[in-house]
Amino acid sequence: MGVHVARFKTGSEIRWGVVREEKLVVIPGSYATLAEFLGEGAARARRLAAAPEGETLAVRDVELLSPVTAPCNVVCQGQNYRSHMLEVGQDPDAKDFNQFFRKASSALTSSRGPIIKPERVRMLDYEIELGLVIGRHLSGPSRVKRENLHEFIAGLVICNDVSARDIQLAEGQWYKAKSFRTFCPAGPYLYLLDAEDNARVMNLNLRLSVNEQVRQDSNTSEMVYPPEETLSELSEVMDLFPGDLVMTGTPRGVAAGHNAPKNAKFIRKVLMAVLSEKDLSKLVVKMQSRNPAYLKDGDVVRATISSPDGGIHLGTQENRVVAASRAAP
Template sequence: MRIARFAHAKGMSFGVVEGEPDAGPEGLTIAEIEGHPFGEIKLTNARWALADVRLLSPILPSKVVCVGRNYAEHAAELGNEVPAEPLLFLKPSTSVIGPRDAIRLPVQSKQVEHEAELAVIIGPPGARRADRAAAQQAVFGYACANDVTARDLQRSDGQWTRAKGFDSFCPLGPWISTGLDVSDLEIRCEVGRNPDEMEVRQLGRTKDLIFDIPTLVSYISHVMTLLPGDVILTGTPAGVSPLTDGDTVTVRIDGIGELSNPVVTLA
């Protein structure tokens, strides 16, 4: 099931995306559900063509917990060792944006880079000191994400809060895919200025994660309570590179879909 959060003429709703994944927006519809998706899914009588609504970030998390250096090749490309335990950091909830929202390049940085990632969305009742089995049960679904990073500030600050925390530095979407086997999915990141001339910058597979999803959820839950709706970014494959004004960056993950965002300079 694909669950989206979207804006329409009458307000904002959650809905179930219907249609073949390869059909494109013109071939998909979205059926509104009652209330929040955490619980029994009940459809209302409202339905829209997906092309007629605006997709929002599929969830508004209380926190975004990120995992650094969780692909060996990415750790190597930045000159880092593979960590012995998951390397955690946080992105603020205010960094979250949705599909087609602009990534805004801050004046403080001269080197903002993309990081395509698989996002884990936690469902009820959340997770606290969970073992692997309970950790897997706590997963509601998955989405595409982009852990946008001011690389020069990450180096100069010696810690990652500012580099990872700017507004718009956590694109998330296009929806939440549930019931998905994520043990071996392709993650692809493309960047370009023309939809017909996009360059593949990152190409990896989730089978190469150093720490798998149950391990991450369990480990994090022994540090902090994970609440329903919280998001975990699981790490990025090799190939991170700079974004510039006028670019569009697209993250594609098998079984989920694609997340595209334009890049603009913050005035």
């Protein structure tokens, strides 16, 4: 079995610990970044998990931080779950390429930190995603297979790909729409992967609620492009480094898909025949602006990812949406 670890703050000091129920066994050493921790820190975590000793703290007495640290590459997959493709009018069986985009690492925030809603954003959406933390430097094409995932992925983490849909749709700028500060809650726990966990990566339950109303409830088995295919392709395109984050897409239930018509694909095809891409985007934004499912000031977003047997549990995110006008400077 792998090991659950957390990055946390106590007083003015930032430390790492092995998670044991509601306690943290403090890992000796100082690690300024996730990349630093993935060396000796991860090895110490595994030894402590096998034979716990030393200082122990209660989880409730510390401030949990994002285990993923900036700066790093944050690479995201778009429309990688069958149900999500269907809800936005796309055909998953017709998809013949893996869609990638970027997100600024300055968007990272903790599993308890506020999601700041900019004044200019009217259509704020959520997307629960499984995050893959890169464990080794990939400087050229690599053949990643299901059985050797643990050689490339250091661990797993919950992420929320918060998105400003009005900017994404109206301007066609995914990077800007998804990169505002606090638009990437990550954690609370990082699960350090073992060889025996490789197969379990494709059987994890994802669940997200807004104000205790379940919005997303799915399983990673729904992915169109699984992690091994994704990492193999990315390694042909770009360098990846220890501590980098790959977000693997979201299932159905996002606000943008709320009450979407069953024939959305047909309607979009008809509209594209008579409207320019710009006019179509304006129409979609106008229609979506009346959608009550988008996040509002005061909403609480709760997210969990776990295996059916509970052996992998990435903790619980609970982030409150706060209007920028009310956020502390």
